[in-house]
Amino acid sequence: MDTMRERFAAVTTRLLDEDPRLAVLLAVISADRFAEAARAHPRRVIDVGIREQLLVGAAGGLALTGMRPIVHTFASFLVERPFEQVKLDLNHQEAEAVLVSSGASYDIAAGGRTHQAPADLALLDTLGGWTVHVPGHPDEAEALVRHAAAERGTRVYVRLSEQSNRTARPVTPGRFQVLREGRAGVVVAVGPLLDAVLEATRDRDVTVLYASTVRPFDAAGLREAVAGTDAADVVLVEPYLTGTSVPFAADALRDVPHRVLPLGTAREEVRRYGTWREHVRAHGLDPAGLRERIDAFLG
Amino acid sequence: MTLTGTDSAYDYTDLPRLMSLMTGDEKHGPAATSTLDALWVLYDRVLRVTPATAEAPDRDRFLLSKGHGPMAYYAVLTAKGFVPEEWLAGFGSFDSPLGHHPDRTLVPGAEIGSGSLGHGLPLAVGTALGLRAQGLTGPAVWVLVGDAEMDEGSNGEALAFAGAVGLENLHVVVVDNDSATFGRRGGPAARFAVEGWSTATVDGRDHEALYQAFTAPHPGRPHCVVARVESKD
Numbered sequence: 001m002d003t004m005r006e007r008f009a010a011v012t013t014r015l016l017d018e019d020p021r022l023a024v025l026l027a028v029i030s031a032d033r034f035a036e037a038a039r040a041h042p043r044r045v046i047d048v049g050i051r052e053q054l055l056v057g058a059a060g061g062l063a064l065t066g067m068r069p070i071v072h073t074f075a076s077f078l079v080e081r082p083f084e085q086v087k088l089d090l091n092h093q094e095a096e097a098v099l100v101s102s103g104a105s106y107d108i109a110a111g112g113r114t115h116q117a118p119a120d121l122a123l124l125d126t127l128g129g130w131t132v133h134v135p136g137h138p139d140e141a142e143a144l145v146r147h148a149a150a151e152r153g154t155r156v157y158v159r160l161s162e163q164s165n166r167t168a169r170p171v172t173p174g175r176f177q178v179l180r181e182g183r184a185g186v187v188v189a190v191g192p193l194l195d196a197v198l199e200a201t202r203d204r205d206v207t208v209l210y211a212s213t214v215r216p217f218d219a220a221g222l223r224e225a226v227a228g229t230d231a232a233d234v235v236l237v238e239p240y241l242t243g244t245s246v247p248f249a250a251d252a253l254r255d256v257p258h259r260v261l262p263l264g265t266a267r268e269e270v271r272r273y274g275t276w277r278e279h280v281r282a283h284g285l286d287p288a289g290l291r292e293r294i295d296a297f298l299g
Numbered sequence: 300m301t302l303t304g305t306d307s308a309y310d311y312t313d314l315p316r317l318m319s320l321m322t323g324d325e326k327h328g329p330a331a332t333s334t335l336d337a338l339w340v341l342y343d344r345v346l347r348v349t350p351a352t353a354e355a356p357d358r359d360r361f362l363l364s365k366g367h368g369p370m371a372y373y374a375v376l377t378a379k380g381f382v383p384e385e386w387l388a389g390f391g392s393f394d395s396p397l398g399h400h401p402d403r404t405l406v407p408g409a410e411i412g413s414g415s416l417g418h419g420l421p422l423a424v425g426t427a428l429g430l431r432a433q434g435l436t437g438p439a440v441w442v443l444v445g446d447a448e449m450d451e452g453s454n455g456e457a458l459a460f461a462g463a464v465g466l467e468n469l470h471v472v473v474v475d476n477d478s479a480t481f482g483r484r485g486g487p488a489a490r491f492a493v494e495g496w497s498t499a500t501v502d503g504r505d506h507e508a509l510y511q512a513f514t515a516p517h518p519g520r521p522h523c524v525v526a527r528v529e530s531k532d
Binding site for chain 1: 403
């Protein structure tokens with residue numbers, strides 16, 4: 001199976017052939033994967049070099065001429081380093097764009113903190129108006145990239161990861177999917193953490209919602225799932241900073257007395273290298289780590 | 300080609316009065332007017348854009364990157380019919396579309412919102428790339444920056460890239476009033492020249508010199524005009 005990042009490059013190469021309004025902006029990262037596309041569309045595949053402020057600023061300019069830029073690099077250099085460009089050159093200008101990151105929270109584990117961006121979505125949440133996709137499988141990544149490319153006039157963030165579930169689910173932008181129904185609580189699994197959540201809750205009577213699109217947050221879907229349980233107990237399992245979606249869940253359930261257990265990556269640095277699998281365990285996001293905390297919460 | 304001016308009720312001599320509507324002062328010091336002459340020559344004689352073509356895909360684009368002190372910009376936009384004169388008195392107030400830094404969604408004719416320094420040139424690079432990608436070779440892209448603004452790293456990224464790829468439809472006006480904290484040997488133009496840009500340095504109060512510099516041919520290269528004005532201090 002290819003990775004989400006490989007799939008993104010392949011599908012975007014085809015999309016460039018189909019839609020003359022699309023352009024790809026790169027800052028060296030993944031440029032080798034777009035070599036064929038750059039030969040076919042030299043004016044619409046643009047590598048600005050290691051210049052991430054220009055990467056996002058130029059995307060804003062392209063959008064002001066009516067293009068839909070697809071902007072790609074590692075999450076740390078796409079959202080965090082040029083954050084003021086995201087805020088001013090995209091949001092403030094009302095410029096449309098698709099930002100596609102790879103690396104996610106701990107994919108580049110051996111690269112250390114400099115190449116990890118577990119707070120990318122929390123930061124983006126300080127701005128309004130971003131659709132955010134967190135695919136859990138390369139097939140979902142393809143479907144969501146296609147959806148993002150076609151959705152004119154919007155700002156979309158697609159967060160690609162090395163981590164993947166065994167099977168793909170249909171994508172339903174804006175709606176969480178009910179994968180299992182139970183009475184003891186609701187567990188929301190985001191993107192590539194679904195398999196671990198299903199295993200961790202295998203013998204618990206809980207509803208499992210799957211989210212490959214987290215913004216907009218499906219408030220109605222969460223309310224409906226909670227209404228079907230005996231206890232308004234909600235577990236949010238996210239592959240990025242713990243608690244990122246808590247404000248959205250709290251707002252969705254503002255009329256319902258409820259409890260929330262947020263699970264995600266720790267705020268503190270994990271000063272370890274190794275593999276992303278080891279970091280999944282270090283953050284307690286493997287089935288055993290999830291089960292222990294979910295059991296303690298639900299009792 | 301001049302598309303503006305002939306039927307306008309305003310000319311250059313009206314600009315101080317229009318600025319006074321915003322500032323309440325009859326006279327304006329060098330800082331407030333540092334951009335005034337460059338802006339006037341551009342809008343009066345160079346830019347192919349009018350209120351009627353403000354949304355046309357093939358219009359010239361002018362991006363004000365140095366968003367501080369935009370009174371001269373608003374005065375020129377008023378003189379050229381983009382902004383109604385009645386708006387000027389409300390400058391900076393809650394209900395006014397005209398803020399101390401411009402917002403493109405509120406000001407007719409403003410291509411970008413600016414204020415935080417170092418955003419206009421990267422946006423202009425993207426605009427030039429976007430026009431080129433669509434085969435629109437006619438429109439020129441202009442961006443006005445201050446000499447101190449060139450200290451921003453984002454501008455360093457943009458000017459090196461634009462020079463390297465020969466972004467011919469891109470034009471920068473650097474209004475140089477010696478406000479950069481450490482200055483630069485050779486002035487702002489030296490930095491553009493070393494990255495492969497066409498450059499000219501002229502008296503920023505001399506309309507004919509500005510016009511000649513703005514319209515100088517620069518095949519295959521982006522063009523930078525340094526407009527020297529009185530020192531800020």
